[in-house]
Amino acid sequence: MKSARKSTATKTAKGEQTKALILNTALEMLHERGYENTTMRAIAEKAGVSLGNAYHYFGSKDHLIQAFYHRVNEDHLRASQPALQKESSLKARLLSVMRLKIDTLEPYHEFAGVLFQTAADPHSPLNPFAHAAAPVRRDSIKLFEDLVAGSKARIPDDLRSELPHLLWLYHMGMILFWIHDPSRKRARTYRLIDQTVDLLDKLISLASNPLMRPVRKKALKMLLDLRDLEAGEAED
Amino acid sequence: MKSARKSTATKTAKGEQTKALILNTALEMLHERGYENTTMRAIAEKAGVSLGNAYHYFGSKDHLIQAFYHRVNEDHLRASQPALQKESSLKARLLSVMRLKIDTLEPYHEFAGVLFQTAADPHSPLNPFAHAAAPVRRDSIKLFEDLVAGSKARIPDDLRSELPHLLWLYHMGMILFWIHDPSRKRARTYRLIDQTVDLLDKLISLASNPLMRPVRKKALKMLLDLRDLEAGEAED
DNA sequence: CAGAAATTTTGAACGAGTTCAAAAAAGTAC
DNA sequence: GTACTTTTTTGAACTCGTTCAAAATTTCTG
Numbered sequence: 420m421k422s423a424r425k426s427t428a429t430k431t432a433k434g435e436q437t438k439a440l441i442l443n444t445a446l447e448m449l450h451e452r453g454y455e456n457t458t459m460r461a462i463a464e465k466a467g468v469s470l471g472n473a474y475h476y477f478g479s480k481d482h483l484i485q486a487f488y489h490r491v492n493e494d495h496l497r498a499s500q501p502a503l504q505k506e507s508s509l510k511a512r513l514l515s516v517m518r519l520k521i522d523t524l525e526p527y528h529e530f531a532g533v534l535f536q537t538a539a540d541p542h543s544p545l546n547p548f549a550h551a552a553a554p555v556r557r558d559s560i561k562l563f564e565d566l567v568a569g570s571k572a573r574i575p576d577d578l579r580s581e582l583p584h585l586l587w588l589y590h591m592g593m594i595l596f597w598i599h600d601p602s603r604k605r606a607r608t609y610r611l612i613d614q615t616v617d618l619l620d621k622l623i624s625l626a627s628n629p630l631m632r633p634v635r636k637k638a639l640k641m642l643l644d645l646r647d648l649e650a651g652e653a654e655d
Numbered sequence: 656m657k658s659a660r661k662s663t664a665t666k667t668a669k670g671e672q673t674k675a676l677i678l679n680t681a682l683e684m685l686h687e688r689g690y691e692n693t694t695m696r697a698i699a700e701k702a703g704v705s706l707g708n709a710y711h712y713f714g715s716k717d718h719l720i721q722a723f724y725h726r727v728n729e730d731h732l733r734a735s736q737p738a739l740q741k742e743s744s745l746k747a748r749l750l751s752v753m754r755l756k757i758d759t760l761e762p763y764h765e766f767a768g769v770l771f772q773t774a775a776d777p778h779s780p781l782n783p784f785a786h787a788a789a790p791v792r793r794d795s796i797k798l799f800e801d802l803v804a805g806s807k808a809r810i811p812d813d814l815r816s817e818l819p820h821l822l823w824l825y826h827m828g829m830i831l832f833w834i835h836d837p838s839r840k841r842a843r844t845y846r847l848i849d850q851t852v853d854l855l856d857k858l859i860s861l862a863s864n865p866l867m868r869p870v871r872k873k874a875l876k877m878l879l880d881l882r883d884l885e886a887g888e889a890e891d
Numbered sequence: 892c893a894g895a896a897a898t899t900t901t902g903a904a905c906g907a908g909t910t911c912a913a914a915a916a917a918g919t920a921c
Numbered sequence: 922g923t924a925c926t927t928t929t930t931t932g933a934a935c936t937c938g939t940t941c942a943a944a945a946t947t948t949c950t951g
Binding site: 663665666667669670673704705706707708711712 | 927928929930931932933
Binding site for chain 3: 666667669694695696706707710714715716
């Protein structure tokens, strides 16, 4: 994890094709052999390109991991549509989305740990505190925006606008738990999700109470402070 | 981060001496040159031993990082004693300890990021969800046990026994923020600590209210569930 | 279509973490 | 003090992520 070179944009149909080939090969191997055994050399070889060529399109192995996360995210987004169409209560929507997230992630359980390791890197776009503009991150938050926007719950505007980020953070926490969950069929994770979704729903109702307005304002202010540290170098 | 070999216990006075020499050299270089520039080769060379010898005593570079964390922790523990002697309210004790933590960590700010990366590794003893028996982790929680034990606050037993872990988790969160804090003299971190300590103190009072007993019990139960996932493989 | 410019592709090299078999040194028992 | 066992130490080798200059190919321009 030395460099930070960006993945090069392709300028050509041929390039596009090669890039896709490399990515698909990588994801396949990641799935079949896990992280450690998926070396850049192995990817290049299986894809039938040179090692240097792989690096031309993906500046580092991390970029491949991000691409993986992006892919899984798309799958999850797609899988969530039916539930989001059907359910209208915030609680039911959240519960479905969270369960489906674990379902989607499950095939990759054994190597998901490194995903969190890269997320902990201060420069990773998955890092909760890092610059929010990173596309991977925006994509994965988008789902929670839809989730909130489409629900009929009466939620004050200040909370409503912040809620997607909060839920995204919560969902990262659940993934962290899932990574370490040794229980059969990941039963403890599913149980925890049931419990926490219930709790969250109650908390949101509580926080939406007009009486809570001052407290809520204060808490949300602090959360905004927590987020997006990238902005200014020079604040005192 | 491939291997998981343990640091070998030394069997000899000579060995003990060499191990200490390597560790001290490593910590010094870590401090002076940061993580990236402190290679195992450089450590070995400066310590006047062979590369293989360094690996004999520290199974991986991660072990050195853990040793670093351990050392910083001892410094912090020592620095906290006067305040813990003087202050008796939970809030004042926590505030001092947290501020001193940042003070202690500050010299290492530029490379502290990797500390969190290793902490995110499912196998790291710093990982909040991993096996709690790891000595590094126990040591760093110990401080918060003292902090709570020595305070005169009236706190129900169930919460009191869980509080050290909660505070430790909170303190990890503050470190995470600090790592990303670009503000001058880390002013935002200190401000956040002031605010959150205030908030925590209020929350603890609130949770200690007899009326909250049922809710508290439930929440603590869930937290216990969250912690120590290492136990059983087979729960359904 | 020829030549120039841009893009893709290659292959070799480097640096760093890690492993390991064997040499050197230290400790132990008689 | 010698022969053994154990521990320490070495140095070479291996793997893997990464870089880079240059070759091959494709695209663009007139």
